[in-house]
Amino acid sequence: MTQQLSHQHASFPRRAVVTGASGFIGSHLAHALVQAGTVVIGVDRRDPATDRTAATNLAPLRTLPGYIHVAADLIGCAIEPLLIDADAVFHLAAIPGVHPSWGPQFSDYVASNILATQRLLDAAVRMRIPRLIVASSSSVYGATDGGHSVETDHPQPASPYAVTKLAEEQLCLAHAAQPHCPTSVVALRYFTVYGPRQRTDMFTHRALLSALTGQPLRLYGDGHHRRDFTYIDDAVAATIAAATAPDAHGTINVGGGSNTSLLEVISIANSLVGRDIEVHQENPRHGDVLTTRAHPGRAQEVLGWQPQVDLHSGMHAHMQTLAAEPTRYNRAA
Numbered sequence: 570m571t572q573q574l575s576h577q578h579a580s581f582p583r584r585a586v587v588t589g590a591s592g593f594i595g596s597h598l599a600h601a602l603v604q605a606g607t608v609v610i611g612v613d614r615r616d617p618a619t620d621r622t623a624a625t626n627l628a629p630l631r632t633l634p635g636y637i638h639v640a641a642d643l644i645g646c647a648i649e650p651l652l653i654d655a656d657a658v659f660h661l662a663a664i665p666g667v668h669p670s671w672g673p674q675f676s677d678y679v680a681s682n683i684l685a686t687q688r689l690l691d692a693a694v695r696m697r698i699p700r701l702i703v704a705s706s707s708s709v710y711g712a713t714d715g716g717h718s719v720e721t722d723h724p725q726p727a728s729p730y731a732v733t734k735l736a737e738e739q740l741c742l743a744h745a746a747q748p749h750c751p752t753s754v755v756a757l758r759y760f761t762v763y764g765p766r767q768r769t770d771m772f773t774h775r776a777l778l779s780a781l782t783g784q785p786l787r788l789y790g791d792g793h794h795r796r797d798f799t800y801i802d803d804a805v806a807a808t809i810a811a812a813t814a815p816d817a818h819g820t821i822n823v824g825g826g827s828n829t830s831l832l833e834v835i836s837i838a839n840s841l842v843g844r845d846i847e848v849h850q851e852n853p854r855h856g857d858v859l860t861t862r863a864h865p866g867r868a869q870e871v872l873g874w875q876p877q878v879d880l881h882s883g884m885h886a887h888m889q890t891l892a893a894e895p896t897r898y899n900r901a902a
């Protein structure tokens with residue numbers, strides 16, 4: 570966390586790079602930045618011309634001037650030209666998801682989450698980018714006693730995915746801690762982000778889809794796992810604040826403040842749709858910790874940010890999007 574104070578005077582970016590822009594959080598972030606007047610270079614290996622999810626996620630941006638999409642893989646593409654004149658880089662590109670990371674796909678996690686990050690960092694420092702915001706994860710904390718996780722807690726990642734996210738954030742912070750590094754780094758530890766266009770493997774999406782379609786819902790474990798669910802608009806606001814807060818650096822929790830069980834999520838979905846979901850219980854999966862709960866203090870103090878959207882309201886907004894466009898989201902729950 571030792572950074573050069575002279576490089577910490579960030580302002581609202583005129584031009585920014587968003588990696589992972591075809592994804593769930595990246596597309597919302599790019600949209601919010603463009604609406605605020607920032608020119609956004611969105612970089613993602615998923616090309617909206619050929620990838621249905623990317624096209625869906627980027628559809629709201631298509632009609633707005635100020636968004637430029639570059640379909641490129643950060644593992645091998647030339648990165649420096651993408652960063653020309655950028656005031657901030659938001660690095661969200663990664664392979665997410667705990668479960669596939671146990672299998673043969675792990676090398677993809679290492680390539681995208683660690684090696685590509687190292688390439689991006691090298692380029693950002695050479696191009697003297699004033700600030701880089703990197704998407705980290707609550708998963709770096711691992712199992713807890715149910716209390717709040719504080720940024721200074723000893724990380725104990727419980728899955729290969731979480732190990733790559735810890736490596737990713739620490740790699741970024743190690744670069745920033747070098748003497749005379751021109752780039753200050755903020756690593757945001759997102760806690761279970763949900764909302765419209767959420768990844769289809771995630772629980773709130775699957776629960777709402779089951780409620781809407783009547784398809785059974787697979788529940789891994791007994792439903793007592795608890796998560797600090799964070800609404801997408803809140804996550805985006807925290808991310809933009811991380812680019813503009815003058816002295817922001819180091820790791821910061823981004824949690825919605827809810828610490829709700831999966832059974833309670835099912836109950837909210839039932840009440841929103843007026844139908845009881847048929848639940849198929851399966852064994853818990855490796856790497857799913859019992860509970861996550863963000864200590865909110867540092868986000869409040871450093872970013873001046875706190876969540877605005879409670880879980881019921883956020884799930885209502887999410888459900889309305891799904892109900893309006895069922896064919897886009899109609900995947901098995």
Ligand code: NAD
Pocket residue numbers: 588589590591592593594595612613614615641642643644660661662663664665666680681685704705706707734758759760761762763768
């Ligand atoms: P997502 O899968 O929707 O988006 C990630 C995007 O990164 C994808 O569009 C993918 O194509 C792109 N990408 C992956 N590797 C790439 C590469 N080598 N080159 C170019 N593009 C590449 O995931 P998301 O849910 O929007 O998550 C965004 C970030 O936030 C990730 O870093 C994730 O680890 C982190 N995060 C998300 C959550 C959550 O609840 N969604 C929680 C904690 C952390």
